[in-house]
Amino acid sequence: MTRLTSISALEALRKEIISRRDPARLKVSVCSGTGCRAYDCDKVIDRLKSGISHHGLSEKVEVVTTGCHGFCELGPVMAIYPEGTSYFKIKPEDVEDIINDTLSQGKLVERLLYVDPEGQVQAKERDIPFYKYQNRVVFGNNHYIDPEHIEDYLALDGYCALAACLGGMTPEEVLETVKKANLRGRGGGGFPAGRKWETTRNAPGDVKYVIVNADEGDPGAYMDRSILEGNPHSVLEGMLIGAYAIGAHKGFIYIRQEYPLAVENLNRAIGQMRALGLLGENILGSGFDFEIAVHRGAGAFVSGESSALMSSIEGKVGEPRPKYIRTSISGVHGCPSDLNNVETWANVPIIFNKGVDWFTSIGTEGSKGTKIFSLVGKVNNTGLVEVPMGMTLHDIIFKIGGGIRDGKKFKAVQTGGPSGGVIPEDMLDLPVDFDALTLVGSMMGSGGMIVMDEDTCMVDVARYFLEFLADESCGKCVPCREGITQMLHILKMLCAGKGKPEDIDVLQEVAAMVKECSLCALGQSAPNPVLSSLKYFRAEYEAHVNDKCCPAHVCKELISYHIDPAKCKGCGKCLRNCPVNAISGSKKEPHVIDLDKCTKCDTCFMVCPPKFSAVTKLSGSETLPAV
Amino acid sequence: MSQVNVTINGEHIKAVEGMTILEAAREAGIFIPTLCHHGHLDAYGSCRLCVVEIGEGERKRVVASCLYHISEGLVVETETDKINNYRRIILNLLMHRWDNIPVILLEKYGAKNHSRFVDNMTYCILCGLCVRYCRDVKGANVLGFVGRGTIRQVVIFPNQAAKYCPTCCPKEMECLHYCPTGVISSQYYGSRPADGQKLPHAHPVCINDDVNILEILERVGHV
Numbered sequence: 001m002t003r004l005t006s007i008s009a010l011e012a013l014r015k016e017i018i019s020r021r022d023p024a025r026l027k028v029s030v031c032s033g034t035g036c037r038a039y040d041c042d043k044v045i046d047r048l049k050s051g052i053s054h055h056g057l058s059e060k061v062e063v064v065t066t067g068c069h070g071f072c073e074l075g076p077v078m079a080i081y082p083e084g085t086s087y088f089k090i091k092p093e094d095v096e097d098i099i100n101d102t103l104s105q106g107k108l109v110e111r112l113l114y115v116d117p118e119g120q121v122q123a124k125e126r127d128i129p130f131y132k133y134q135n136r137v138v139f140g141n142n143h144y145i146d147p148e149h150i151e152d153y154l155a156l157d158g159y160c161a162l163a164a165c166l167g168g169m170t171p172e173e174v175l176e177t178v179k180k181a182n183l184r185g186r187g188g189g190g191f192p193a194g195r196k197w198e199t200t201r202n203a204p205g206d207v208k209y210v211i212v213n214a215d216e217g218d219p220g221a222y223m224d225r226s227i228l229e230g231n232p233h234s235v236l237e238g239m240l241i242g243a244y245a246i247g248a249h250k251g252f253i254y255i256r257q258e259y260p261l262a263v264e265n266l267n268r269a270i271g272q273m274r275a276l277g278l279l280g281e282n283i284l285g286s287g288f289d290f291e292i293a294v295h296r297g298a299g300a301f302v303s304g305e306s307s308a309l310m311s312s313i314e315g316k317v318g319e320p321r322p323k324y325i326r327t328s329i330s331g332v333h334g335c336p337s338d339l340n341n342v343e344t345w346a347n348v349p350i351i352f353n354k355g356v357d358w359f360t361s362i363g364t365e366g367s368k369g370t371k372i373f374s375l376v377g378k379v380n381n382t383g384l385v386e387v388p389m390g391m392t393l394h395d396i397i398f399k400i401g402g403g404i405r406d407g408k409k410f411k412a413v414q415t416g417g418p419s420g421g422v423i424p425e426d427m428l429d430l431p432v433d434f435d436a437l438t439l440v441g442s443m444m445g446s447g448g449m450i451v452m453d454e455d456t457c458m459v460d461v462a463r464y465f466l467e468f469l470a471d472e473s474c475g476k477c478v479p480c481r482e483g484i485t486q487m488l489h490i491l492k493m494l495c496a497g498k499g500k501p502e503d504i505d506v507l508q509e510v511a512a513m514v515k516e517c518s519l520c521a522l523g524q525s526a527p528n529p530v531l532s533s534l535k536y537f538r539a540e541y542e543a544h545v546n547d548k549c550c551p552a553h554v555c556k557e558l559i560s561y562h563i564d565p566a567k568c569k570g571c572g573k574c575l576r577n578c579p580v581n582a583i584s585g586s587k588k589e590p591h592v593i594d595l596d597k598c599t600k601c602d603t604c605f606m607v608c609p610p611k612f613s614a615v616t617k618l619s620g621s622e623t624l625p626a627v
Numbered sequence: 628m629s630q631v632n633v634t635i636n637g638e639h640i641k642a643v644e645g646m647t648i649l650e651a652a653r654e655a656g657i658f659i660p661t662l663c664h665h666g667h668l669d670a671y672g673s674c675r676l677c678v679v680e681i682g683e684g685e686r687k688r689v690v691a692s693c694l695y696h697i698s699e700g701l702v703v704e705t706e707t708d709k710i711n712n713y714r715r716i717i718l719n720l721l722m723h724r725w726d727n728i729p730v731i732l733l734e735k736y737g738a739k740n741h742s743r744f745v746d747n748m749t750y751c752i753l754c755g756l757c758v759r760y761c762r763d764v765k766g767a768n769v770l771g772f773v774g775r776g777t778i779r780q781v782v783i784f785p786n787q788a789a790k791y792c793p794t795c796c797p798k799e800m801e802c803l804h805y806c807p808t809g810v811i812s813s814q815y816y817g818s819r820p821a822d823g824q825k826l827p828h829a830h831p832v833c834i835n836d837d838v839n840i841l842e843i844l845e846r847v848g849h850v
Contacts, residue, residue: 300775317772322672322694475753475772475779477673482720485777489745506743513716516689517675 003277006285007163013276014158017151026061026103027081029143033068033229034222034261040092041076047095052103061103064152067142067230067265070384071130074114079143084125087112117380117402130381133399135362137370138346139386142230147265150272153233159278161352165241166286174245175201181351181359182368187213187304187341188416188445189521190367190434193242193348196338199328201246203336208248210239211313211332211339214255214262215297215304218417219468221448223372224342226384228255228262231346232269238348240278240290246338249289254309257296267294301472305520306331306339308474319474320520341446343372363389367433371444377413377451378405387432394428397451408453411552412536416445418465418472419525421532422458441532443525457554458537459544463491465529473522480523483514487530495555499545508534549620556600559619563604565590566625567614574604574615590614631699636706648692648703649677659705660714660732662721662807663754664693668763671755676717680704689713711736725750725808751781756805767791770802 004010030036030045045065052061069077074088080102087098087109094112101107114122122128145152153159165174179194200208212235216224228235239251255263270292273279281289295313302308303318310332312318331337347369351359360368367389373396375385380402387396393413397403404410412422415432421442423430430436434444452461466488475481487510490503511527518524534541543549550558563574563583568590575583575591582598585591593604608615616624631644635652642651647670652659662674670693677692681703692705704710718738722728723746732738753772758781761770769787774780795801 302775322691324690324695470777471775473776475774475776476755478675478717478720478752481753481777481779482717482724485747486720486723486741486744490743493743500743503743506741509712510716510720513713517678517691517713517717519672519675519691 001272001275003275004284005277005282007167010154010159010163010284014154014160017155021155023082025059027064027144028061028103029064029066029069029079029081031067031069031075031077032065033072033226035068035072036075036077037261039075039089041090043092044076044078044090044095047092048099051095051099055099055104057099057103064144064146065148066145067147068226068384069143070134070136070139070226070386071128071381072384073380073382079125081144085123086114086125086128088114129402130383130385130400133391133395134386135370135388136386137350137362138227138234138343139230139372139384141234142226145231147230147232148268150233150269150276153231157353158233159237159349161349162237162240162244162278163284164352165244166284166288171201171245171247174241177356178242178245178348178351181356182366183344183347183351183359184367184434185341186343186347186371186446188419188443190438190444193340193344196328196340197242197246199326200248200336200338203329205336207250207333207335208246209332209335209337210243210246210248210251211309211337212239212251212253212255212345213304213306213309213339213341214253214259215309216256216259216342216446217301217304217472218419218446218448220376220450221374221417221446223374223384223447225256225259225262227342227346227372228259229265232262232266233273234346234349235342236266236269236273236292238345239292240283241348241352242338242340242345243290244288248338249291251290251292252313252332253292253294254303254313255294255296257299263294263296270294300474301468302474302520302522305522307520309339310337317474319476320522322519343447364431364433364436366435371432371447373415373432373447373449375401375449375451377449378408378453378456379403379451380405389433390431392429392431393423396432396449397428401451404451404453408455410451411454411456412452412458412461414442414450414452414461414465414529415448416443416525416528417448418468419443419522419528420445420448421528422452422461422536423532424536427536441528441535443528455552455554457495457550457552458533458540459491459494459550460552460554462529462533463488463495466491466526469522469526473526474520477517477519477523479514479517480519480526483510483518483523484526486510487514487527491530494541494544495550496557497544497548497555499548501545503545504534504538504541543620547620549622551619553617553619555619559600559617560595561593561598561600561602561604562616562618562624563591563593564614564616564624567612569612569614571609571612573607573609577603577607579603631697631701633697633699633701633703635703642697644697644699646697648679648681648690648695648697648701651697652692652703652705657705659692660735661693662752663756665756665760665805668756668759670694671759674717674721674752674754676714678710678713680707680710714738720744721752723747725752727808749780750808752808753779753781754807755781756807757781757802760802760805765791765795765801767795 049063071077076090078087097109101109114128125131183193184190214224297303300318303312305320306327308318308320313332327337363369370386370388372386376382385400412424414422437444470484470488473480493499511530514527543551553559570588580597580599582594583591605615629644630641633640640655659677661677663671672691672694678689679692680687683702715736715738719741723744758770761767769791773782
């Protein structure tokens with residue numbers, strides 16, 4: 001690669017890359033994101049590559065190893081373009097059929113196609129409900145880009161936006177464009193990125209920094225990871241545009257050490273940029289200089305908080321500091337520092353490529369554009385989904401997510417990770433929008449969306465999130481450290497059936513104090529899981545306290561296992577599987593569980609054949625149905 | 628430094644720009660309780676006992692007065708029902724680490740021992756005064772924090788202790804006087820370690836511990 005010294009040289013390179021590509025050539029895009037790698041997609045890719053050359057199809061077919069496609073539930077995932085034929089759950093031994101049938105003769109391999117809940121086979125990506133209802137503005141290019149090749153990104157208008165900014169716009173104009181697009185921070189807070197840029201730009205000081213926050217730590221969330229793994233250049237381009245607008249010449253990318261593939265792809269991408277002259281001095285002959293340093297985090301959730309992140313970059317302990325003076329005025333080494341989330345940066349080039357009007361046509365009044373969520377939990381289609389702001393939770397969970405697993409009933413959805421809140425069923429028509437979610441006591445967060453079914457105990461959920469936060473709080477300020485400790489203690493008591501009537505009030509009282517008095521956003525949002533579950537599922541808390549009953553049959557101390565004599569056919573399956581020999585009974589006679597021996601391991605419940613369902617969990621004053 | 632006008636508890640006060648609310652209030656003789664604040668050290672904002680309400684109407688919010696800098700026209704209230712209630716809860720929480728909180732504070736805010744809280748009686752409230760004094764004033768870094776979240780604790784690093792403590796004040800460590808709970812001084816007169824006990828990398832400073840600073844110094848041959 002030769003260093004590009006002007007914008008026209010970049011355009012010439014782009015033309016050359018596109019001219020080298022044969023549009024008639026089949027493009028087999030195989031996901032090689034972390035999810036599909038766990039499903040052994042590497043073997044699929046190896047077989048595919050060797051099979052194609054063995055069959056002499058190399059001229060006709062190209063294999064692209066891409067980042068995450070999003071439909072992680074059914075990995076490894078493959079899509080064959082231009083048709084968009086999609087195959088799921090591919091095993092290495094399926095590859096031979098794909099080559100023989102689809103790639104050689106254009107026939108479908110039926111068994112690998114998607115079957116929708118109505119039983120319809122959907123061969124094309126665009127017809128599959130999971131993809132159909134999404135609007136993949138940021139994430140869509142993941143299907144076409146091999147993150148190892150900058151050429152793939154360039155072919156898809158990569159660095160066009162940067163060229164437009166450096167070539168024909170003043171920093172002020174760039175800033176105005178982002179402000180007009182009303183791009184709000186995708187990391188959770190939803191603060192307008194343009195305004196943040198402006199504050200940093202106008203803050204006194206010659207040295208300014210731009211920072212990418214890639215310290216994604218919410219349990220179950222992996223949007224940022226997948227963008228960085230699959231399309232690192234989109235983030236880097238956004239960052240360069242931001243730096244140009246702000247007047248920064250140095251940028252940091254703060255990325256979790258736990259994301260090895262993302263770190264690898266990012267570092268490679270930065271190397272490619274440097275080789276092409278998209279980084280360093282006098283970028284594209286514009287006179288603009290910029291350098292990037294990748295800083296790897298050491299595994300602290302709190303380091304995703306802006307001031308803690310900046311302390312960590314300085315080499316200090318990742319501990320928040322008071323932010324009465326904003327980090328956009330005094331951040332890293334006391335210099336004005338603009339921090340935006342990965343997804344926010346990835347949105348920037350799109351705004352310039354497609355225009356402000358186009359961008360603001362998507363979304364709601366206050367929240368423009370799209371948002372990527374990681375849809376996880378008890379939902380049929382687990383994966384990453386990108387939807388326009390304003391789509392209802394119901395549509396995300398039921399249309400895209402395919403509803404609740406095993407035909408169970410929906411109970412609640414947790415948005416915003418441990419700092420967010422639970423949203424009950426009667427609020428499913430709520431549009432996902434920064435302000436709407438905050439209004440009901442949850443938050444957009446970075447985009448975690450955990451779906452819970454009827455078998456989830458809300459007290460237990462609150463306990464789980466507080467346990468996470470008790471570990472992840474930095475421990476500096478009293479409200480967060482001591483408040484979480486004691487709230488967690490009380491929740492554990494409730495789950496163990498040792499709750500007292502005053503506990504709910506104590507929880508509420510402590511939660512209110514922690515919310516207002518904590519030093520940083522982690523502490524201020526830590527009580528959200530408790531407060532929101534108390535708000536919408538108070539009856540469940542009261543059942544734990546007053547009736548010593550866990551209505552969802554989750555809290556082990558509050559449930560007991562029984563065999564319904566009316567249903568038990570004496571098959572002996574539970575008896576054989578019980579690890580502590582607590583079950584007795586003769587063949588073809590109803591069995592009985594000795595409650596003194598029972599350790600509540602759930603084995604009998606799981607092994608009892610569904611046609612009998614004789615093992616029942618009882619809690620509180622519940623009794624077996626009378627015979 | 629120019630003068631600014633602020634209102635604290637309805638009283639109009641002239642103060643120097645750049646002061647914190649706490650400094651301005653104390654100068655005007657208005658009491659705000661603190662545990663982690665010390666005039667010799669930079670404000671830290673960990674105990675949150677000094678929270679006050681600023682602003683008016685809908686824009687009212689709670690801030691830590693030891694960190695928030697005053698500006699012209701700022702309206703502050705230091706003893707609203709909400710604030711006093713928060714202070715009570717904070718003291719309630721701290722009582723389970725340190726049962727010797729000055730009675731005057733407990734009585735003022737009506738804090739009582741809370742039967743629903745779990746005890747963690749380390750006598751260290753992690754105010755960081757000793758750590759900050761040792762690090763920022765003496766530049767010695769003998770004391771430090773380790774651990775995160777609920778298991779955070781103050782520890783002493785013996786290698787650093789051997790190097791710096793004898794020059795600081797061999798008979799009585801200066802850091803002791805900064806400790807609001809007295810846990811470091813109680814350590815100082817603690818019991819002897821068992822024979823042959825190895826020198827640890829870092830040792831927690833808390834009441835349950837049986838090795839003290841002096842003993843560590845003895846073992847590294849400085850006392």
